[in-house]
Amino acid sequence: MARLCIVSREEVPKGEGTPIKEDAIIRSIRKVKAKLGILQNNELVVSDEKLEEYKKKRSKFEKMAVIHTTVAAVFVILLVVGPLLMGAAFNIVSIFFALVLGVMIVALALLGYVPALESEDETMPRTADQVVAKLAPKSTAKKPKRKKRK
Numbered sequence: 001m002a003r004l005c006i007v008s009r010e011e012v013p014k015g016e017g018t019p020i021k022e023d024a025i026i027r028s029i030r031k032v033k034a035k036l037g038i039l040q041n042n043e044l045v046v047s048d049e050k051l052e053e054y055k056k057k058r059s060k061f062e063k064m065a066v067i068h069t070t071v072a073a074v075f076v077i078l079l080v081v082g083p084l085l086m087g088a089a090f091n092i093v094s095i096f097f098a099l100v101l102g103v104m105i106v107a108l109a110l111l112g113y114v115p116a117l118e119s120e121d122e123t124m125p126r127t128a129d130q131v132v133a134k135l136a137p138k139s140t141a142k143k144p145k146r147k148k149r150k
Contacts, residue, residue, distance in 0.1 A: 002042050002043070003017065003042070003043045003044075003045050004042045004043070004044060004045070005017060005045060005046060005047040005050055006020060006044050006045070006046060006054075006114075006115070007046060007047070007050035007053055007054050007057070008047060008049075008050050010047070012045050012047045016045075016047065016048055017045035017046055017047045017048060018045060018046050018048075018051070018117050018118065019043065019044070019045050019117070019118040020044045020045065020046065020115040020116065020117055020118060021115060021116045021117065021118050023115060023116070025110070025113060025115070026044070026115055044115070046117060054114070054117075057114045058114045058116070059134075060112070060114075061109070061112050061113060061114040062134070062135075063135060064109050064112060065106075065109040066135060067109075068105055068106050068108055068109040069106055069109070071105055072101075072102040072103075072105035072106045073102070075098070075101060075102060075105060076098045076099060076101070076102040079094060079097065079098035079101065080094065080095055080098050
């Protein structure tokens with residue numbers, strides 16, 4: 001079983017690199033490839049040299065996932081509530097269509113999927129301030145307050 005870097009797609013020596021989490025998306029990709037006869041038993045890692053590049057890609061993926069989810073929610077609300085506000089009759093098919101469209105928009109975020117690292121400690125839930133600080137542009141990020149001199 002080879003250890004492959006997911007950023008550079010090169011083999012990484014044993015003991016180097018950070019392994020990625022085997023989440024539902026990675027498992028489903030492996031299952032599909034196994035059914036096609038292309039099963040590869042590779043351990044996926046991020047090499048130490050490419051860790052910064054990986055962090056940038058992961059951050060971009062997380063931001064795009066939030067944007068896609070927000071856009072999908074707005075579309076679903078507009079497609080469900082919009083006709084009702086215009087005086088149209090309630091239609092279950094339009095709600096079904098809106099939900100399908102919302103799921104498709106959210107699924108677009110998976111085109112740039114970057115898996116999480118195994119060592120990332122995500123067992124503790126994030127606070128609202130941590131989420132805002134992560135998603136906010138760097139120019140508007142909170143700066144530490146300085147103590148006033150007397």
